[in-house]
Amino acid sequence: MGIIYSFDMKEEWMPLLDKELSAWEMYLSFKHKTGYNGQVPRDEDGKELMPIGYNKNANQVFSIIEQEGSLVLRISGEIYGCVFTKKEFENYHLKLKVKWGTKKWDPRLNEPMDSGILYHSQGECGVDYWKSWMRAHEFQIMEGGFGDYWCIAATGGLIKMGNPEARNDMGIYDPKGIDTPMGVGGSRSGFVRHSKDYEKPGEWNTVELICFEDKSLHIVNGHVVMALSKSVYLEDNVFHPLVKGKIQLQSEAAEVYYKDIQIRNIESLPDNYTDLFNSNQ
Numbered sequence: 001m002g003i004i005y006s007f008d009m010k011e012e013w014m015p016l017l018d019k020e021l022s023a024w025e026m027y028l029s030f031k032h033k034t035g036y037n038g039q040v041p042r043d044e045d046g047k048e049l050m051p052i053g054y055n056k057n058a059n060q061v062f063s064i065i066e067q068e069g070s071l072v073l074r075i076s077g078e079i080y081g082c083v084f085t086k087k088e089f090e091n092y093h094l095k096l097k098v099k100w101g102t103k104k105w106d107p108r109l110n111e112p113m114d115s116g117i118l119y120h121s122q123g124e125c126g127v128d129y130w131k132s133w134m135r136a137h138e139f140q141i142m143e144g145g146f147g148d149y150w151c152i153a154a155t156g157g158l159i160k161m162g163n164p165e166a167r168n169d170m171g172i173y174d175p176k177g178i179d180t181p182m183g184v185g186g187s188r189s190g191f192v193r194h195s196k197d198y199e200k201p202g203e204w205n206t207v208e209l210i211c212f213e214d215k216s217l218h219i220v221n222g223h224v225v226m227a228l229s230k231s232v233y234l235e236d237n238v239f240h241p242l243v244k245g246k247i248q249l250q251s252e253a254a255e256v257y258y259k260d261i262q263i264r265n266i267e268s269l270p271d272n273y274t275d276l277f278n279s280n281q
Contacts (some may be wrong), residue, residue, distance in 0.1 A: 012264055014263055017064075017260075018064075019064050021062070021073070025055055025084055025085075025086055026055055026056075027084065027126070028052035028056060028058055028061060028079045029051040029081055029130065030051060030079070030080060030131065031080075031106070032107050033106050033107055034107040058079060059076065059078050060076070061076045061077070061079050061251050062075055062251070072257050073258045075249065075251045075257075075258070076101075077103065077115070077252060077253045078103075078251075078253075080130055080250075080253070082118065082125065082248040082249060083248070084121060084125075084134070085247045088244050088246050089263065090243060091212050091213065091265060092211055093263065093266050094208065094210075094262075095208045095209075096117075096262070098115070098257065099203065099257045100202075100254065100255070100257075104254050105253040106253065107253065112143035112144055114250075114252045114254050115249065115250045115252050115254060116139060116142070116249075117139040117207070117209060117248070118138050118152055118247070118249075119139065119209060119247055120136055120137055120155075121134040121135065121245045122134060122246070123135050123153075127153045128153050132250075132251075132252075133153075133248055135154060135155055136155065137149065137157070139207070139226075141250075141256070143199070145197075146194065146197065146205065147219075147220045148191070148194050149192040149226050149228060150190060151190030153233075155183055155231070155233045155234075156182055156232055156233075157181075157214070157228045157232060157242075158182070158229045159179075159180055159227065159228055160174055160176070161174055161177045161178060161192070162176070164177075164178055164180040170191045170192070171189070171192040171193060172193045173193065173195045173226045173227065179229070181230075184232070184234045184239075185232070185239060192226065194218070194225035194226055196225060198221045198222075206222070207221075210266070210269070210273070213243055214231045214241060214242075214243055215229045216231065231243060
């Protein structure tokens, strides 16, 4: 585990982006291809391929550019992987802007452009299905799917759904619904659709992540689209609270830009959001 970052309350928002990416490290796995089945790729002789690994910026997947006077993180998406914060965070409000580029890569040439914010990230990279990321929760950044939830590796929690027993879809967040265990140890899969699409195609989108104790909120252009509570992970057949960790930004076969990445400490869940976590059962 890393050290939990200690905020100075007088500083309020703390920027996380500079020209040197000094607050971040990186990890790259493989150039995944169509038909990937969740196993480590092999060469022609059947030998497992080694991932590119930590802090090896192959093909300049990650770069800092300047646009209209602002520093921007460009993620090409060509190779699956992530940048991740050097420090861990707990009880915070993260805010940033995101916009799509134009390039797409295998295995998502015919799929919506995709990236994501992975939070409460712990352990080593490469433990997930794509062998690219740490155990975490995902705030999905995808065309038509801003704010969706995915569990990454053995994580889970409670998300409200209108009809938890329905099996004709993968679940949709409903703030007036019933707390439903999702992901590890849950009764449903580790994916839940956002409540509504508030993405602004072709524009900079402001996304916010609020995490306090075992709760988290996904906010897109000012609208709450997902709320998670009772955040947990499973290790050695034991459930543990998942309330802190590093932040990852995914490289996932699409060119994407991030800017104005900033974070601040919070001492409680904002009052205007507490009702989202009341039991409706």
